[in-house]
Amino acid sequence: MTARRRFLRFFHERPQFKAWALLAPGLIWLVLFFLIPLTMMFGYSFMPRNVYGGVDFGFTLENYGRFFDPLYLKIVVKTTLYAIGCTAICLLLGFPVAYAIARGGRFRNFLIFLIMLPFWTSFLVRMYAMMFLMRDSGLINKTLMDAGVIGTGFEMLSTPFAVLTGLVFGFLPFMVLPIYASLEKLDHALLEAASVLGARPAKRFFRVTLPLSLPGVIAGSLLVFIPALGSFLTSDVLGGAKEILVGNLVQNQFTSARDWPFGSAASFVMMTLVLGAVTLYLRVRDADEAMGK
Amino acid sequence: MKNQRLPYWLTLGVAIVFLFMHAPLLVLVLFSFNDSKFSMEWKGFTTKWYERLAERQDILDGLYSSLTVALGSTAIATVLGTLMALALARHQFRGRRAMEALLYVPIVTPEIVVGISLLILFMAAHVPLGLGSITVAHVAFNISFVAVVVHARLQGMERNLEEAAMILGADEITAFFRVTVPQLWPGILSGAMLAFTMSFDDYVITSFVAGTDAATLPMVVYAMVKKNIEPSVNAISTVVLIATTILIFAADRAGREKPLTAEKAPVE
Numbered sequence: 391m392t393a394r395r396r397f398l399r400f401f402h403e404r405p406q407f408k409a410w411a412l413l414a415p416g417l418i419w420l421v422l423f424f425l426i427p428l429t430m431m432f433g434y435s436f437m438p439r440n441v442y443g444g445v446d447f448g449f450t451l452e453n454y455g456r457f458f459d460p461l462y463l464k465i466v467v468k469t470t471l472y473a474i475g476c477t478a479i480c481l482l483l484g485f486p487v488a489y490a491i492a493r494g495g496r497f498r499n500f501l502i503f504l505i506m507l508p509f510w511t512s513f514l515v516r517m518y519a520m521m522f523l524m525r526d527s528g529l530i531n532k533t534l535m536d537a538g539v540i541g542t543g544f545e546m547l548s549t550p551f552a553v554l555t556g557l558v559f560g561f562l563p564f565m566v567l568p569i570y571a572s573l574e575k576l577d578h579a580l581l582e583a584a585s586v587l588g589a590r591p592a593k594r595f596f597r598v599t600l601p602l603s604l605p606g607v608i609a610g611s612l613l614v615f616i617p618a619l620g621s622f623l624t625s626d627v628l629g630g631a632k633e634i635l636v637g638n639l640v641q642n643q644f645t646s647a648r649d650w651p652f653g654s655a656a657s658f659v660m661m662t663l664v665l666g667a668v669t670l671y672l673r674v675r676d677a678d679e680a681m682g683k
Numbered sequence: 684m685k686n687q688r689l690p691y692w693l694t695l696g697v698a699i700v701f702l703f704m705h706a707p708l709l710v711l712v713l714f715s716f717n718d719s720k721f722s723m724e725w726k727g728f729t730t731k732w733y734e735r736l737a738e739r740q741d742i743l744d745g746l747y748s749s750l751t752v753a754l755g756s757t758a759i760a761t762v763l764g765t766l767m768a769l770a771l772a773r774h775q776f777r778g779r780r781a782m783e784a785l786l787y788v789p790i791v792t793p794e795i796v797v798g799i800s801l802l803i804l805f806m807a808a809h810v811p812l813g814l815g816s817i818t819v820a821h822v823a824f825n826i827s828f829v830a831v832v833v834h835a836r837l838q839g840m841e842r843n844l845e846e847a848a849m850i851l852g853a854d855e856i857t858a859f860f861r862v863t864v865p866q867l868w869p870g871i872l873s874g875a876m877l878a879f880t881m882s883f884d885d886y887v888i889t890s891f892v893a894g895t896d897a898a899t900l901p902m903v904v905y906a907m908v909k910k911n912i913e914p915s916v917n918a919i920s921t922v923v924l925i926a927t928t929i930l931i932f933a934a935d936r937a938g939r940e941k942p943l944t945a946e947k948a949p950v951e
Contacts, residue, residue: 409774427800620793
């Protein structure tokens with residue numbers, strides 16, 4: 391018997407072993423460079439700070455206690471509100487776009503391409519593009535001044551408006567694609583049936599189209615909410631020092647402030663919010679599926 | 684979803700949203716050719732900002748680092764992710780659901796959390812920071828994306844051809860390389876393209892695990908954006924934009940092609 395056949399027979403007789411052999415390399419990588427670091431970070435969040443970076447041994451709850459300080463509590467609340475606001479605006483802008491594409495006829499593929507394009511483009515470059523438009527000497531201010539609407543340029547960067555606009559600009563494609571996917575699957579016969587039974591277009595939309603697109607709406611909302619909650623670049627580039635979100639707080643603790651335990655605790659506050667959103671998503675999705683059956 | 688025309692107000696609203704999504708990048712590209720250092724006024728066409736780029740050693744070094752990291756991490760993540768997808772789609776084993784859940788953890792974890800947790804690990808284990816640590820980090824977040832894309836492709840794939848090959852005398856290894864891999868190729872390629880773009884574009888995770896000596900292209904661009912000096916930032920952004928657009932077209936073409944010769948052969 392050749393080595394090749396012995397090799398094949400070995401795995402053929404042990405199907406479980408074969409599955410784990412396929413999984414092992416990726417699994418080991420994920421455990422070593424994902425689960426272990428996250429566990430270490432969780433441990434660090436309970437340790438006292440070492441002023442030179444890193445931690446001292448010991449146990450403390452002080453790092454989490456600091457989140458009851460109004461200064462930091464405000465950052466957490468603000469981040470959550472921005473993420474919710476961004477999701478709501480994306481839904482408001484994204485649904486009509488997805489709807490129009492689904493009915494877009496021969497332009498459909500081109501329109502989908504236009505939605506995919508920013509999805510693949512460097513996020514950093516896109517945030518810079520926003521900054522380029524919004525800065526004091528930027529195109530928006532200049533156009534308004536030339537048109538005589540305003541006398542002097544006004545400050546748009548470092549405002550909640552700039553950060554929220556940047557977040558929506560950054561994550562809108564994540565909302566459009568899943569809604570489009572569920573609208574595209576919609577059975578045209580159902581809409582015809584509604585019309586035949588006497589439903590006007592508006593009623594038909596609210597009673598048939600909207601409920602059937604709900605899975606896409608829910609998925610899109612999660613896909614926008616999570617990165618908005620964890621965002622760092624948007625507020626860093628467009629918000630400057632004034633608009634601090636949890637992401638900037640974390641980054642700051644690991645760079646200039648050198649308070650790794652507090653930074654780790656802040657990361658876990660962020661992770662808890664993300665996991666809360668995922669759990670909520672799974673609940674709503676399951677409820678929606680159960681209703682469909 | 685067709686037949687009736689969209690109402691006029693809806694078409695207009697959607698057009699405005701599309702403008703919002705694309706106009707900022709068009710303006711950025713346009714002004715990379717503007718012959719003026721500070722002003723937003725159009726002073727004539729020039730390519731001098733691009734010429735400046737080619738003179739800057741840090742940009743060329745950054746490009747080289749980014750390509751090295753992206754190629755290396757894509758190769759590793761594609762192999763590991765594809766193997767995991769095969770196990771999940773083709774085999775029953777205990778702990779399957781837990782494994783699927785584990786695959787989604789890197790996808791939902793915020794980038795900044797990935798970055799600092801890896802920094803903690805590397806510092807504690809005294810791993811030297813540089814291109815090597817960046818590559819390790821990129822593989823860690825890319826395995827899941829490759830696995831999910833390939834898994835989706837595998838679920839829509841029938842096993843008939845593999846079975847036919849085995850009936851005709853191919854053993855499992857031959858059937859895998861001659862039938863499964865060619866059939867799965869478009870899925871593997873789109874997974875790899877996704878991994879490559881994510882690695883090539885990543886700033887947040889990279890900035891934490893890069894240490895002081897290594898700098899990828901996004902890190903160079905970030906430093907330029909922060910200093911906000913001259914239209915060179917627009918020029919380098921345009922270069923990055925064009926590079927990724929070419930990649931999407933390549934990925935799209937690769938995703939459509941079916942290199943399996945059996946399908947092309949005429950049916951008699």
